[in-house]
Amino acid sequence: MANPDMLATTLAATDVMGRAEPRGARPRKTLSRRNVMLYGVLIVVALYYLLPLYVMLVTSLKGMPEIRLGGIFAPPMEITFEPWVKAWSEACTGLNCDGLSRGFWNSVRITIPSVALSIAIASINGYALANWRFKGANTFFAILIFGAFVPYQVMLYPIVILLREIGLYGTLTGLVIVHTIFGMPILTLLFRNYFASVPEELFKAARVDGAGFWGIYFKIMLPMSLPIFVVAIILQVTGIWNDFLFGVVYTKPDTYPMTVQLNNIVNSVTGVKEYNVNMAATIITGLVPLTIYFISGKLFVRGIAAGAVKG
Amino acid sequence: MSADGPPGRLFKNISAKIASIPMILTAVVVFLGGTLWTVIYSFTDSKLLPRLNFVGLAQYERLWSTPRWIVSIENLAIYGILSLIFSFVIGFLLAALLDQQIRFENTFRTIFLYPFALSFIVTGLVWQWILNPDFGLQHIIRGLGWENFTFNPLYDARLVMFGIVLAGLWQGTGLIMCLMLAGLRGIDEDIWKAARVEGIPTWKTYLFIVIPMMRPVFVTTLVIVMAGIVKLYDLVVAMTAGGPGTASEVPAKYVYEFMFRAQNLGQGFAASTMMLLSVAVVVIPWAYLEFGGKRRG
Amino acid sequence: MIAQQSIDARRVPEAEERRVIGMPGAARASSVSVRDLRLAYGALTVLDRLSLDIAEGEFIVLLGPSGCGKSTLLNCVAGLLEITDGQIWIKGRNVTWEEPKDRGIGMVFQSYALYPQMTVRGNLAFGLRNAGLPKAEIETRIARAAEILQIEPLLERKPAALSGGQRQRVAIGRALVRDVDVFLFDEPLSNLDAKLRSELRVEIKRLHQQLRNTMIYVTHDQIEALTLADRIAVMRGGIIQQLADPKTIYNRPANLFVAGFIGSPAMTFLKGRIAERGGASFFEAGGAAIALDGYQGEVPPAGREVILGVRPEHVSVGAEGAPATVDIDEPMGSDSLLWLTFGGQSLSARAPAEHGFGRGEKVGLGFDISKASLFDPRSEQRL
Numbered sequence: 001m002a003n004p005d006m007l008a009t010t011l012a013a014t015d016v017m018g019r020a021e022p023r024g025a026r027p028r029k030t031l032s033r034r035n036v037m038l039y040g041v042l043i044v045v046a047l048y049y050l051l052p053l054y055v056m057l058v059t060s061l062k063g064m065p066e067i068r069l070g071g072i073f074a075p076p077m078e079i080t081f082e083p084w085v086k087a088w089s090e091a092c093t094g095l096n097c098d099g100l101s102r103g104f105w106n107s108v109r110i111t112i113p114s115v116a117l118s119i120a121i122a123s124i125n126g127y128a129l130a131n132w133r134f135k136g137a138n139t140f141f142a143i144l145i146f147g148a149f150v151p152y153q154v155m156l157y158p159i160v161i162l163l164r165e166i167g168l169y170g171t172l173t174g175l176v177i178v179h180t181i182f183g184m185p186i187l188t189l190l191f192r193n194y195f196a197s198v199p200e201e202l203f204k205a206a207r208v209d210g211a212g213f214w215g216i217y218f219k220i221m222l223p224m225s226l227p228i229f230v231v232a233i234i235l236q237v238t239g240i241w242n243d244f245l246f247g248v249v250y251t252k253p254d255t256y257p258m259t260v261q262l263n264n265i266v267n268s269v270t271g272v273k274e275y276n277v278n279m280a281a282t283i284i285t286g287l288v289p290l291t292i293y294f295i296s297g298k299l300f301v302r303g304i305a306a307g308a309v310k311g
Numbered sequence: 312m313s314a315d316g317p318p319g320r321l322f323k324n325i326s327a328k329i330a331s332i333p334m335i336l337t338a339v340v341v342f343l344g345g346t347l348w349t350v351i352y353s354f355t356d357s358k359l360l361p362r363l364n365f366v367g368l369a370q371y372e373r374l375w376s377t378p379r380w381i382v383s384i385e386n387l388a389i390y391g392i393l394s395l396i397f398s399f400v401i402g403f404l405l406a407a408l409l410d411q412q413i414r415f416e417n418t419f420r421t422i423f424l425y426p427f428a429l430s431f432i433v434t435g436l437v438w439q440w441i442l443n444p445d446f447g448l449q450h451i452i453r454g455l456g457w458e459n460f461t462f463n464p465l466y467d468a469r470l471v472m473f474g475i476v477l478a479g480l481w482q483g484t485g486l487i488m489c490l491m492l493a494g495l496r497g498i499d500e501d502i503w504k505a506a507r508v509e510g511i512p513t514w515k516t517y518l519f520i521v522i523p524m525m526r527p528v529f530v531t532t533l534v535i536v537m538a539g540i541v542k543l544y545d546l547v548v549a550m551t552a553g554g555p556g557t558a559s560e561v562p563a564k565y566v567y568e569f570m571f572r573a574q575n576l577g578q579g580f581a582a583s584t585m586m587l588l589s590v591a592v593v594v595i596p597w598a599y600l601e602f603g604g605k606r607r608g
Numbered sequence: 609m610i611a612q613q614s615i616d617a618r619r620v621p622e623a624e625e626r627r628v629i630g631m632p633g634a635a636r637a638s639s640v641s642v643r644d645l646r647l648a649y650g651a652l653t654v655l656d657r658l659s660l661d662i663a664e665g666e667f668i669v670l671l672g673p674s675g676c677g678k679s680t681l682l683n684c685v686a687g688l689l690e691i692t693d694g695q696i697w698i699k700g701r702n703v704t705w706e707e708p709k710d711r712g713i714g715m716v717f718q719s720y721a722l723y724p725q726m727t728v729r730g731n732l733a734f735g736l737r738n739a740g741l742p743k744a745e746i747e748t749r750i751a752r753a754a755e756i757l758q759i760e761p762l763l764e765r766k767p768a769a770l771s772g773g774q775r776q777r778v779a780i781g782r783a784l785v786r787d788v789d790v791f792l793f794d795e796p797l798s799n800l801d802a803k804l805r806s807e808l809r810v811e812i813k814r815l816h817q818q819l820r821n822t823m824i825y826v827t828h829d830q831i832e833a834l835t836l837a838d839r840i841a842v843m844r845g846g847i848i849q850q851l852a853d854p855k856t857i858y859n860r861p862a863n864l865f866v867a868g869f870i871g872s873p874a875m876t877f878l879k880g881r882i883a884e885r886g887g888a889s890f891f892e893a894g895g896a897a898i899a900l901d902g903y904q905g906e907v908p909p910a911g912r913e914v915i916l917g918v919r920p921e922h923v924s925v926g927a928e929g930a931p932a933t934v935d936i937d938e939p940m941g942s943d944s945l946l947w948l949t950f951g952g953q954s955l956s957a958r959a960p961a962e963h964g965f966g967r968g969e970k971v972g973l974g975f976d977i978s979k980a981s982l983f984d985p986r987s988e989q990r991l
Contacts, residue, residue: 042408046422052437052481053425059440070454072446125334132327140331140338147342149538149594153566153583157352157361157576158345181337188334201721201794204688205782209735210709213326219734223725242430244545245563249571259432263549266436279440286433293428297421300428301489323690 060084060280067275083274087281092271093253093264100281102254103261107241107288109172110257114179115236119229122184126191127217131203141188148185156249163250170252178246183239187232194228195221227299234296238289258285346587353580361576370581380582383560389472390561391540394479398536399529401480402487407517409488410495420492424485431482435549438478439465465551468558475550475559479543487532494528495521534597541590562586638697639664639822640685640790645694647684654680655846657694665820669833672843673869678826679794681843685824686792687711699789709738711790714783718795720775722767728778729763732785746785753784756815773804780815793825797832809835830870834858842866859979860904864988867917867981873945875917876955879985884910891916891982896930896951902978908991915983920945922976923957925965929972934965948973 055072060083062076089099096102128134129141147155159178160169168174198221206216247257256264262285266278293300356366374380405423409416426434441447444463452460464474498521506516522529544563551559562582570579640662647655655677662668670678683689685696687708695704703711722731729750736746754760757777767775776796783791793812797805813836816823827833833840834854841851842865850862861867867875880893882900889900889907891914898916900907908914925946932950939961946957946965950973957973965971982991 038408038411038413042405042413042419045405046419049422049426049481049485052434052441055441056437067446070446070450072441072443072448073451121333124330128327128331128334132324134324134327134331137327137331140335143338143343144334147338149590150342150346151541151563151583151586151590153542153563153570153579154349154587155341155345156566156583157570157579158348159341161361162341180333181341184334184337199719199721201717201719202723204683204686204708205715205717205721205779206723206734207688208686208708208713208715209782209786210707210738211734213324213330215738220723238428242432244430244432244548245567249567259430259545262436263432266439267549267552275440275443275446278436282433282436286429289428289430290425293425294421297417301420301424 056279056283056286059276060087060283062276064274064276083276083280084284086274087265087277087284091265091274091277091281093261093268096253100258100261100265100284103256103258104284106172106251106255106261107258110175110179110247111237111240114176114183114240115233117176118180118183118187118236119232121180122187122232123191123222123225123229124217125184125188126193127195127221128213129188129192130195130198131200131216131221132213141192144185144188148189152182152245156245160249169250170255172251172255175246175250175255175257178250179236179240179243182246183236187236190232190235191225191228194225198224227302230296231299231302234292234300237292241288349580350584350587353577353584355577355580357576357580359574359576366577370577371585374578374581374585377578379557379560380562380565382557383562383565386472386559387540387543387561390476390479390543391537393473393476394483394540395533395536397476397480398484398487399532402484403491403522405484405488406491406495409492420489423488426482427485429482431545432549434478434482435546438474438481439550442474442477466555468555471551471555471559475546478550479546482546483536483539487536490528490532491525494525497528498524530597531601534593537593538590541586638662639666639699640824641697642681642685643695643697645681645684645696646692647680647689648692653846655684655691658846658848660841660848660851662822662824665822667816667823667825667836667838669837669840670824670826670843671830671833671840671869672828672849674828676843677846678828678843680846682792682794682824682826685711685790686713686715709735712788713790713792714786714788715792715794716776716779716783716796718798720767720772720779720799722775722778722782724767727764727766728759728770728781731767731778732763732781735782735786749785749787753781756784756818757781772800773808776800776808777811780812784819789822791821791823793823793827795826795828797829798827805832812836830872834870842869844869860990861917861981862990864915864917864983867983867990871919873920873956875919876923877983878916878918878951878953878955880914880916880951882908882910882912882914893950894952896932898930898975898977900977900982903980903982904978905982905991907982913985914991915985916980917983918955918975918980920956920958922979923955924974924976925957925959925963925971926974927972929974932971932973934967934969934971936967937965946971 051073058074058076059067059072061079061081063078063080063082066077087099088101088104090097091099125144129137159181163169163174163177168177202220203216206220211219241257242259243257244259244263247260251257251260262281265281352361352363353370354365354367355362356364356369409419413419442449442463442465444450444466449460449462452462464470464477502520502524503516506520511520542563543561544567547553547559547561547564553560553564562585566579566582566586568579569575569582638661640660642658642660645655645658646653658677658681660668660681670681672678680689684691685698687696687703687706691704695702697703698711698713708715722728723734726734732750732753733746736749741749750763751760754763757780759774759777759781762770762774762778767778770778776799779796796812797808800808809832812825816836825832825836834857837854839851839853840857842849842857844865850857850866852860852862857866857870861870861875864877868877878891878893880891883890883892883897889903889910890897891900893916925948930950932948932955934946934948935954936947938945938947941961943961944959944963944965946959948955948957948971955973959965983989984991
């Protein structure tokens with residue numbers, strides 16, 4: 001399946017999402033057989049999609065004795081928030097027992113600067129590529145896009161060496177740089193396509209008005225492109241928050257991001273399995289991207305659609 | 312700057328060039344340099360530390376005679392083929408259903424797509440729990456009366472990949488649906504009108520007119536999904552950690568184990584180069600078809 | 609880069625009647641001078657050794673079909689495109705390698721290109737702030753421009769809240785506040801509807817008469833060109849086909865392309881040859897003949913094949929004259945456009961609207977030969 005970071009690299013005809021009118025055969029107003037079938041299928045599928053979320057939630061609100069009685073689908077007889085508390089502050093990873101909170105704050109400290117830095121750099125790249133087109137720029141861009149398709153595994157070790165050389169291996173700063181690097185292809189593409197859609201005459205007018213590279217970027221382009229920045233932020237926050245591989249490779253246990261911490265809690269072999277705590281931990285980890293998803297709604301979909309590979 | 316002659320080439324657009332330094336470094340040093348570095352070192356006998364002692368194709372010979380790698384490749388093939396087929400079929404069907412001018416379209420779309428916002432780790436752990444033999448699906452159905460019902464993929468070496476596919480589909484089908492829906496909406500409305508005027512049934516219109524018209528959408532989606540499949544790693548780690556035994560090993564995990572655990576860098580490099588090769592086989596023909604013909608400025 | 613010595617060998621001859629404006633001393637100084645300009649992208653040459661001299665205060669229109677290089681030429685003058693070879697001088701200064709802002713130009717674009725997030729005032733002030741002008745000076749200039757263009761009530765609005773005509777006024781204002789010598793217009797009226805277009809056309813003309821700046825105006829609309837220009841440069845394929853005042857362009861087009869491009873309804877071309885009878889020259893085609901005395905130019909010797917170009921309004925339709933048959937009568941309000949068969953070829957003529965003609969009706973034609981043109985069929989040049 002596609003990774004969240006592949007989110008933006010998509011189709012040609014996609015920006016129609018969310019504005020075009022639905023098409024197809026005209027629906028009959030009555031409760032026809034066709035409509036019963038149609039909505040029946042959709043509701044069944046929707047229930048299937050919602051089931052894991054439901055299971056996560058009810059399991060996390062039960063006590064262990066109730067879980068042992070069986071029935072992962074059964075609603076809790078007695079709601080308890082203890083698993084949540086435990087998951088947050090006491091769950092053990094095998095190394096320490098201070099729960100997910102450490103991972104959460106690590107993830108926050110990783111995500112915020114990574115999102116800011118990657119978007120700052122990528123938006124400038126996109127702007128330079130769309131509007132200034134210096135010689136050789138397209139070659140670098142092609143290499144960058146090629147980088148989006150290369151399996152990360154190929155570049156893992158060289159980056160370890162690079163980070164070690166500059167003394168950032170195992171630090172949060174190092175991981176921020178890694179996220180900036182790997183976010184660059186998609187984001188640059190996203191911004192390049194966006195800035196290329198800004199009328200060129202606007203750019204020309206600003207040049208006649210004496211604005212330079214940075215003047216046009218900050219005074220003309222930036223204020224015009226808030227929506228695309230929001231899309232990029234959604235894309236990056238969810239992508240970086242959900243990352244596991246880079247967290248494992250480039251950080252040490254005390255700087256592990258939340259996903260790594262979660263996996264270590266749930267899949268640690270020591271001790272008795274506390275499924276309710278595990279599910280509470282899982283749901284807490286999923287909460288940040290889920291919140292962003294449900295709040296952003298159509299913008300998230302636009303994030304999928306916006307970076308179309310049409311150029 | 313002299314008014315009589317052109318300024319130096321280097322100083323033209325100098326701000327743009329300076330601003331692009333991070334991009335140029337990333338592209339050239341990390342992406343290009345890193346890839347070449349790994350490919351070159353895959354021909355060496357690097358163990359704990361990389362060293363340039365070339366041994367030809369020895370690492371590759373060893374790779375292809377290691378059962379664990381063969382299993383990884385087989386597993387990736389199973390996962391890839393199954394998730395491609397099912398995610399395309401289900402994704403397209405869902406998109407076609409949502410395209411019937413239904414009510415609550417946004418609600419349905421939101422529900423189908425939300426797993427995509429989650430981490431593979433979260434997805435893997437939820438499904439690990441649902442498929443738990445003692446408490447999960449198997450337990451429930453046995454409780455309903457089918458005492459001999461057995462569905463325990465995560466602890467059955469023959470079925471484990473199907474369990475992972477199940478979780479992967481849950482997470483990723485929404486994306487395919489979204490892309491397909493966008494493709495459907497991109498089709499000229501007059502096509503539908505023309506088909507209706509000629510009395511062609513809806514399903515036939517989809518099959519013989521709409522789907523062929525959506526070829527570019529399918530191809531692009533395919534490339535994106537396949538590039539993602541090769542990277543399959545987190546989901547396996549979270550659901551099975553490669554088990555039982557090595558039954559659910561995948562190449563990305565093999566690479567990680569050899570590079571960072573087994574301290575056998577050469578094997579890791581060779582394995583990752585094979586991954587690169589498999590992606591190249593998919594992406595290069597596509598890129599050639601997509602961008603090769605027309606010149607773009 | 610090869611230093612290009614400007615040997616104005618291919619320089620276009622100065623127009624005979626040039627309006628002399630401004631200080632007497634500066635009368636003959638050229639305001640904008642393009643010398644041997646070449647622009648190529650790899651093997652594709654867009655402009656080839658193009659030279660053009662524009663006098664102080666002159667209103668010059670670059671006219672041509674899309675893709676003829678007119679906008680490209682304007683962008684080169686503005687400094688928005690880097691040229692391959694040649695030089696551009698503005699106000700006696702070589703600005704070939706200078707930034708657009710340093711060239712002393714103001715530019716107005718087809719899409720208005722107003723900064724959407726700024727108010728009208730912000731749009732007008734942007735360039736001035738970039739130039740580091742003091743606040744008071746900026747305010748004075750904005751006030752003056754707003755007064756000239758009558759956009760004072762709009763100053764605090766955003767471009768999205770303006771109509772198309774208002775936006776283009778603001779765009780002109782943005783060029784105006786820069787207090788520059790040369791105004792560049794890139795199809796400024798093309799996005800407006802017909803009524804607004806003619807209104808703003810008049811306004812631009814008034815503005816030019818008031819300011820007396822040099823103006824270079826790109827358009828594909830011949831009406832704009834004919835009404836606004838002191839001189840028109842008709843372009844095709846990156847080459848200036850003819851550079852002259854509107855009257856000359858209209859009445860004595862340099863070649864078939866210019867003749868066909870200018871004028872609506874279009875000029876009719878008749879193929880035929882020159883004949884001589886009794887010392888007088890005639891144009892003969894399909895048995896019909898037109899006397900050529902009064903032709904403005906040299907009539908070629910008898911026997912030569914030529915193309916006669918004649919505009920519909922220079923053909924009079926009556927009972928007497930060269931015989932022709934009516935095919936179609938198209939009433940156009942003030943008059944009618946008649947499609948006729950003359951000497952086996954199709955010809956159009958204007959006739960008063962009140963006189964209805966039937967299909968197949970025989971009429972007689974009179975030709976105002978002093979306004980007709982003869983072209984060489986091979987070189988397509990006017991004779």
